[in-house]
Amino acid sequence: MHIVRVLSLLIAITFMISQPVHAKDMVIKEPPKSLDKLYPPQSEQPRWTQQMHKLSTHFGAVFINLKEKDFENVDKHADKLVEEYKKTSEMVPEWEEYFDIKAAEAFAAAAKTHDMAKAGKASGGLGKTCGKCHAEHQVAVWTKYHWPSFHKIKVIDPSSEKEVDFHKFMKQISGSFKAMRVNFGEGQYGRAAKALKAFKSEYMELKSTCSKCHTTDDVKRFYVGGDANKAFAGLAKELNAEKPNPGNFWKNVGLVGKTGCKNCHLTHRTSSMIKEVWEEK
Amino acid sequence: MKLSTRLLNLLTAVGCFAIAGIAIAYFLINEKFEWIPEAALELVHEKELLERPEAKRCSECHKDIYDAWKDSRHSISWTSKTYIEASENRTKEKCLACHIPESVTGEKPSPRLDRRDEGIYCVSCHFINGKMNGPYDLVAPPHPTHRNPDYVNSRFCGSCHQKTFKEWKETGEEDTCQDCHMPRTKSRLTQKLPLSLLHKKKWVGNHKFLHGDLNDKNILMEAEFNKKFFNVSLLNNAIPHAVPTADNGDPRLYLYLTFFNAAGEQVDQAKEIIAPQQETALPFNKKVNFRYRLFDPTDQVDIVLKYQPAWSKEKDLVWEKTVRRKSK
Numbered sequence: 001m002h003i004v005r006v007l008s009l010l011i012a013i014t015f016m017i018s019q020p021v022h023a024k025d026m027v028i029k030e031p032p033k034s035l036d037k038l039y040p041p042q043s044e045q046p047r048w049t050q051q052m053h054k055l056s057t058h059f060g061a062v063f064i065n066l067k068e069k070d071f072e073n074v075d076k077h078a079d080k081l082v083e084e085y086k087k088t089s090e091m092v093p094e095w096e097e098y099f100d101i102k103a104a105e106a107f108a109a110a111a112k113t114h115d116m117a118k119a120g121k122a123s124g125g126l127g128k129t130c131g132k133c134h135a136e137h138q139v140a141v142w143t144k145y146h147w148p149s150f151h152k153i154k155v156i157d158p159s160s161e162k163e164v165d166f167h168k169f170m171k172q173i174s175g176s177f178k179a180m181r182v183n184f185g186e187g188q189y190g191r192a193a194k195a196l197k198a199f200k201s202e203y204m205e206l207k208s209t210c211s212k213c214h215t216t217d218d219v220k221r222f223y224v225g226g227d228a229n230k231a232f233a234g235l236a237k238e239l240n241a242e243k244p245n246p247g248n249f250w251k252n253v254g255l256v257g258k259t260g261c262k263n264c265h266l267t268h269r270t271s272s273m274i275k276e277v278w279e280e281k
Numbered sequence: 282m283k284l285s286t287r288l289l290n291l292l293t294a295v296g297c298f299a300i301a302g303i304a305i306a307y308f309l310i311n312e313k314f315e316w317i318p319e320a321a322l323e324l325v326h327e328k329e330l331l332e333r334p335e336a337k338r339c340s341e342c343h344k345d346i347y348d349a350w351k352d353s354r355h356s357i358s359w360t361s362k363t364y365i366e367a368s369e370n371r372t373k374e375k376c377l378a379c380h381i382p383e384s385v386t387g388e389k390p391s392p393r394l395d396r397r398d399e400g401i402y403c404v405s406c407h408f409i410n411g412k413m414n415g416p417y418d419l420v421a422p423p424h425p426t427h428r429n430p431d432y433v434n435s436r437f438c439g440s441c442h443q444k445t446f447k448e449w450k451e452t453g454e455e456d457t458c459q460d461c462h463m464p465r466t467k468s469r470l471t472q473k474l475p476l477s478l479l480h481k482k483k484w485v486g487n488h489k490f491l492h493g494d495l496n497d498k499n500i501l502m503e504a505e506f507n508k509k510f511f512n513v514s515l516l517n518n519a520i521p522h523a524v525p526t527a528d529n530g531d532p533r534l535y536l537y538l539t540f541f542n543a544a545g546e547q548v549d550q551a552k553e554i555i556a557p558q559q560e561t562a563l564p565f566n567k568k569v570n571f572r573y574r575l576f577d578p579t580d581q582v583d584i585v586l587k588y589q590p591a592w593s594k595e596k597d598l599v600w601e602k603t604v605r606r607k608s609k
Contacts, residue, residue, distance in 0.1 A: 040372040044394055145372075152369050158554060161535075163594075201554070208558040211529045212367050215375045217444065220560070 028140050030278045032094035039145040046145065051091065054084045055130070062111045062119065071114050078108040085126075098133040100125065144278065147271040148213045151279060155209055158201040166209070173202045177256070184239075184249060193239040200232055203260065223264040231255035303479070311481045314420035322422065330424045331411060333395065336402045342423065342471040343403075349488035350403070354592065358400035363592045367529075376529070379441035384409055387436050389443070401441075417483065422476075433459055444557070445526040452565045454521035463487050493520070495534075495588055497600045500524065500563070504584065504604045511573045511582055511604075513538070515555075515563055523562035530591025531558050534599070538573065541581040548577040580606045 038048040058081035065073040082104045089099035103125040110122035154163035157172070164172070180195035207224045211217075234252035238244040309317055330338065336356070340347030350356055358364065358380045359371070368376045377392030382405045384390060390405070399405075407413050413421065414429040431437045438458040439446025449458070463486035470485060471477040499519035505512050515536070517524045525532035534555035540548050551573055555561050563569055582604045587596040 040374070041370050044397075046374070146374070148369050148373050158552075204554065204559045204561070207560065208531050208556060211527075211531065211558050213373065213375070215529060 026139075027136075028143070028274055029136070031137060031140050031144050032092055034092050034094060035141070035145075038091065048091065048141075051084070051088050055081065055088060058084060059123075059126075063116075063123075066111070066114065066116050066119060069114075074114060075112055078111040082108045095133065095137075098129060100129045103129060140274075143271045143274045147275065149275055149279075150268070150272045151276065153209055153212055155205055158205050159198065169202070169205070173199065173206070174261075176202055177261075180235075181253060184244070184246075189239060189244055196235055196239055200236075203228075203232070223260055228256055228260040231259070307479055310420055310422075310479050317420060322420070322425075325422045326425065327423045330413075331408075333404045333408060335396055335399055336404075339403045342473040342477070344472040345468070346470070346485065346488045347403075353488060353490045354492075355401040355490055356399070359397050360400065361592055363594075379528070382441070385437065385440050387431060387440055390440060419480075419483075433457065435459075438462075442526075442528060444528050445522045448522040448526060448565070452521040454565075456521060459486055461493060462490050464491065492590070495524070495599045497602075500586065500599065502584065502586075502600075502602060504582065504602075506575075506579075506604075506606045509575050511538075511540070511575055511579065513571045513573075513584065514568045515571075515586075516568045517563040517565055521565050523557055523564050525555070525557055525562055525588070525591075527557040527591055531556065532591040533589045534563075535587045535589070535596060536571070537583075537585045537587070539583045540573075540575070540577075540579045541583070542578050543580045545581075548579060549573075549575075 035048060036042050039046050058077045061077040062074055062081065065071070065077065082101075085099065085104040086101060089096055089101065103122075107119070107122040107126045110118040113119070150166045153166045155166055155169040156162070157164050157169065176195055176199035180192050180199055183189075183192035183195055203224070207220060210219055210224070231252040234248060235256070238249045238252070336347060336350065354361075364376075364380060365371055368380075378390050380400065381392050381397045382390035382401060383393035385406050386409060393405070396402070407415060409427070409429070412425040412427040414427045414432070416428065416430075416432040417426070418428040419426060435446060435449055435457045439449075442458070446458075465484040465486050467482050468485050469477050469480060469482055471480065499517065501516040501518055503514045503516075513536075525534060536553040536555060538551045540550065542548050553561075553571055555563060555569075583601065584604065585601040586599040588599050589596045
């Protein structure tokens with residue numbers, strides 16, 4: 001049964017991918033309000049996602065059973081697909097026009113001829129309706145309902161021990177980072193060492209945020225892991241030396257900036273930027 | 282024979298039978314419950330107890346255990362204010378498994394759909410395959426039971442306390458989580474009179490899941506002045522997991538140092554944050570050293586250790602110490 005599910009998912013995904021986005025611009029629109037009631041916290045479970053799994057299971061099962069010549073099940077899944085497809089079309093009124101009930105019924109009829117070629121041909125019309133909606137809305141739905149919001153995360157400022165908003169903390173840490181670099185550039189090594197201390201303790205606080213979204217420690221090997229730690233150690237070594245070596249210092253600055261800041265931004269900020277626009281209104 | 286005598290005899294006889302009956306019941310329930318036919322037990326089972334009822338229902342008999350649980354963090358794992366905040370109003374899908382588990386079996390559980398406000402409750406931890414699983418081989422007339430040795434093993438707790446379990450395992454210590462966090466006392470499992478008297482007293486684990494205390498006996502400190510440096514070390518020598526320890530919570534120890542000169546004026550200060558999420562928690566039986574450079578002449582250092590639980594924004598004092606430079 002598990003394998004069947006996996007296979008059917010794969011088939012359905014193939015359908016989705018086969019539908020190209022025609023224009024070069026991709027517009028990410030905020031999902032319609034009525035979707036809210038199909039996702040937590042309004043709904044206990046992500047009901048829309050579950051509905052998608054049903055569609056894709058029945059869709060895929062038609063083909064798998066055709067291949068296995070289990071025609072009884074072909075008919076059953078074809079009927080179920082139409083039934084679930086109709087049900088789905090009523091779940092979000094704003095999306096009603098994406099559905100083509102006739103195409104679904106035509107597919108079911110073709111499947112019931114038990115002729116693989118006919119079914120394959122008729123699946124195109126139905127698959128297109130899936131693909132169009134996915135192209136226009138899937139990313140937006142992921143961003144809104146599956147990406148937690150950095151804007152709601154608080155970080156403890158290690159110096160005042162007060163909670164601050166995540167973006168404020170980012171400004172603060174980038175200030176400490178800058179203070180260290182500027183002081184070093186001016187040859188003020190004592191001040192640079194002090195700034196490094198503040199910067200390091202703020203950077204350690206960033207580590208405490210990962211578990212607010214992630215449930216394994218493995219992720220901490222990235223951005224805030226070995227490479228960044230080595231770079232911090234390198235910075236401390238230079239700043240505590242009698243005569244700091246600028247080459248080593250700037251090399252480690254570059255490493256912190258890339259592994260410790262930039263890479264995390266590349267994975268986490270895209271969704272944050274989109275959400276910010278929606279939350280502004 | 283007088284009527285009154287006859288009545289008395291009758292009553293005595295009934296009394297004897299009753300006492301004998303109770304004695305037999307006591308004997309059967311506590312010693313030879315395998316003699317009680319399965320069918321007889323089925324008759325007295327309360328079917329609704331197997332329909333995943335709320336904890337309150339179990340309290341009709343297991344009152345003391347219920348009261349302790351009600352007072353535990355497990356009972357508020359879903360309604361805790363700090364959890365709601367951290368899980369973005371409970372929308373983060375990854376967080377559900379351990380905070381509203383369906384059934385605990387030694388693996389990471391799956392989340393459940395019903396009775397979420399009960400958090401981690403009796404049914405989550407005890408109801409497996411249609412029976413109340415627990416540490417004992419016994420007979421409970423109201424519901425089927427099953428002796429399951431997992432209940433006295435740390436792995437049970439490790440289903441959710443995954444990181445703490447890993448830390449504990451690495452220490453090789455024998456004391457289990459239950460030994461320290463569910464200390465046992467001899468008493469009854471149920472408090473429904475008079476039926477509970479039919480069951481012998483047994484060891485009952487404290488279902489408050491006690492937090493455990495920190496003090497200067499389990500977090501040892503050593504400190505010394507060494508020329509232009511001041512060295513401090515902390516040692517967790519009694520708690521066989523990191524201190525603090527956490528899965529997704531963020532409990533912390535704060536170590537504050539204040540440096541004074543001979544005139545008693547403050548010349549510097551420093552702070553350490555000791556937290557599992559920052560990978561700086563104190564491991565078991567391994568000294569953690571901190572080193573401070575003394576920029577100004579320093580004669581005295583005040584050291585304060587404070588603890589903040591995962592579910593609180595307040596810090597409690599663990600201990601405070603003063604270290605003076607030895608005069609030559």
